[in-house]
Amino acid sequence: MRSALGLGEPAWVDTVRKMSEGLAGPQNLRLALGNVGFASDIAAYTGLRKSIAENLRVPRLFGIESPVAALLRMPVMPFDISETLRRYTGEPVWEFFEAMQEAGLVAGRWERQALWYLLSRFGPYELRRLAPLTRAEVEAVVLDALEAVVADGELVPALRTRGRAGATSRELPPHPARPHAVAGGGALLRGSERLALSRA
């Protein structure tokens, strides 16, 4: 594929081709990039709880499993057993469980909303801080944090550089009349030019 400006094939086309061929769907791509954020924390939480249950070494009475071990193996706790956990696991792990429970509440409130795209990558300690906030306040916090990152003067130039490097195989000098159009890389410029052509 050649772009409207006659540039060579951009790197991301290869990603699209692989996705089309079923070699690297978005999930695989994400796995390759490293699984970070809330999903991995949930996995760690589940795994941790399972390993605690396995290591409790509570004797089986008449072949019946300890109720605590059975509870810990459950994916969702049926009631609050924080005190039991605190007794068995110690303060730091108990705090982690507590953070996970509060983060789970925030997740339940937001996981079907558009903003979950950003919130889902926060860890449990960040998510639990959002628990007491209203919906409007959470959106305001997200926008405030986004603005702080965008305005810090590092991210936007990095997006320009990495985007351009990732999206074009040949360097495209920024157009003097509209340098901002290159912000997201060659594909953005190419895309907007193509869009402009199609609207003309």
Place this chain on the structure above:
Amino acid sequence: MQAAERSYVVASGSLYPGLEGAFGEVGAAKSIITADRMWKDKPTKKMSFETMVKKLGLTQVFELFVVSAVFGEAGDPYRYGHGDPEEGVRRQVLFGIAALAGWLQEFAGVPARDVLVARMARSLPAAIDRVRPPVLQTDAQRRRPPRSNAPDTVVT
């Protein structure tokens, strides 16, 4: 760069066509639309941006963000240049940058969204304090004994 300088109205003028074009390029590369944004099997009919995005096979959460937070009803006024020039345009440009980071992560192999959110996480405590300032206790409040649940009535 205009977004970094908080010139959101100027930034929205280039961000929207850029994003639209970037997703459109993927749509064309995946043969969902023609190069001039028409349906592949009906070359005279234009495919709406949102329909095209839904056919790209993005993760559900990214698709929802692009279609309903950046574009769609929320984004159309800004896409066509007649949205609220204050808070609304700020919201849309910032969300647009998040979508751009998602596009780079999804299609250019650059972990831009991960970096963006990691940095947001660092800014989160200050952002929460700005949105809901912590209540500062006065010395008198600190010295006051905790309230009991009993009603504040004096029985004579």
